[in-house]
Amino acid sequence: MSDLLVSRPRLDERAVTQHEKLRLHADPEATLRSNFLTSSGLASVGYRSAKYTPAEWVANNDLTLHQAVSDVKHAEKFRHESKALYTETEVRTLRTQAEGTKHLGDRLQDIHFWRSELERHIEKLEAETDLVLAEKLRLEKALDATEIPFAIATDNLSCREKRLGPDLVKDLVEEELVREMELIRSIQALHKRTLEQTVAQINSNRDAKRTLEMDWSDKQRAYSLDNQCGHYNNSSIETQHQPGSAKIQDHVTNCGQWMDFTRANLAVAEREMRASVELRQLIGRVLLDTSEDLRAQCSTVDQAFKQRCQELTEAKIQLEIHLSEVLQQIGAQERNIVSLQQALHDKEAPMRVAQSRLHTRTHRPNVELCRDAPQLSLVEEVGEINQTMSSLAAQLSGARASLGSLEESRMLLEKALACKTNSLLIDRQKCMSHRMRYPDLVTLSGY
Structure with missing residues (x-):
């Protein structure tokens, strides 16, 4: 009865080869035996049964033991490396988290500083705008006040048109009254131009204040969010995974651009405040100069009236005499x-x-009619x-x-x-x- 040929269990040829090389290198006689068995095996290759040879059994046991020892050593090494890795990563993660918390604290200080600067400039702008509004009210009152002198001068000229005969003369009083009307017109035009400039400055102040308030609102929101982030820790229940949050978007600004933006807003606010202060000083000078000019011209006209009335009184006295x-x-x-x-x-x-x-005597007769x-x-x-x-x-x-x-x-x-x-x-x-x-x-x- 011929031998049954069955498949043999699969061996790790890589491990067997490596084991055989090590064994033959250590035992030269084993090398000779191996060569002999190999030559003998080639001769009976078609007649072998499915059973292992004793040498293969020994080799298989040695291979299993060696593989177990190798796996144990590799596992121990991997376990030690893993322990060192998670210990190192834990320390590094905690250190990185602490640095992030510190950066958040520094960021909160920066935001608080610029937010305080914005608040200070907003208050200054609001106070300056109130002062300019008061000057605007002064300008409007002064402009309204010029209507009375203009009506007086117009009425004076109209009344003096009713003078009779030779007294309807273009005297010094009329010249000063005409000069007074021209002065009032020029002052009214100046007040209107200054008033327009004041309204424009008030709008500029409000625009600058609105910009600062928007910047302040953004920083207030950012401060609240960063403060909330600063209170997060590993035991916080509010935290959750946000896979795409680490991606830096294209529109995100850097710290330099962030500070430059606020500095630019503050610079605009400072410029508008300086312009507003200069405008208030200009309004004060304009109102002072124009009021003094009007009062001086009024005194000049009154003096001309007095002089003219004195001349008229003297002329009237002479006429009466x-x-x-x-x-x-x-x-x-x-x-x-x-x-x-x-x-x-x-x-x-x-x-x-x-x-x-x-x-x-013409009736005397004859010679009696003589020239006696x-x-x-x-x-x-x-x-x-x-x-x-x-x-x-x-x-x-x-x-x-x-x-x-x-x-x-x-x-x-x-x-x-x-x-x-x-x-x-x-x-x-x-x-x-x-x-x-x-x-x-x-x-x-x-x-």
């Missing part, structure tokens, strides 16, 4: 005319007598009376002409006196009394 003299002369001339008329009337009777005598002394005396008397009456008539005519001139002078003086009285009424009673409502320096300064 001359009118009084003219009235006196008119009365005297009227009495003179009456006297001249009476003198002419008184000459009619002597003329009638002399003419009647001459006429009667009475005749010559009567002729001379008639001529003298005619000459006297002619002189009196001429004098009466001159007196009447003089009276007419005096009447015309009286009318002119009375008309001029009425003009001066009207001008004084306008300048003193209307204009100067109206100018008493002129705002004072404090009101013109916007307080």
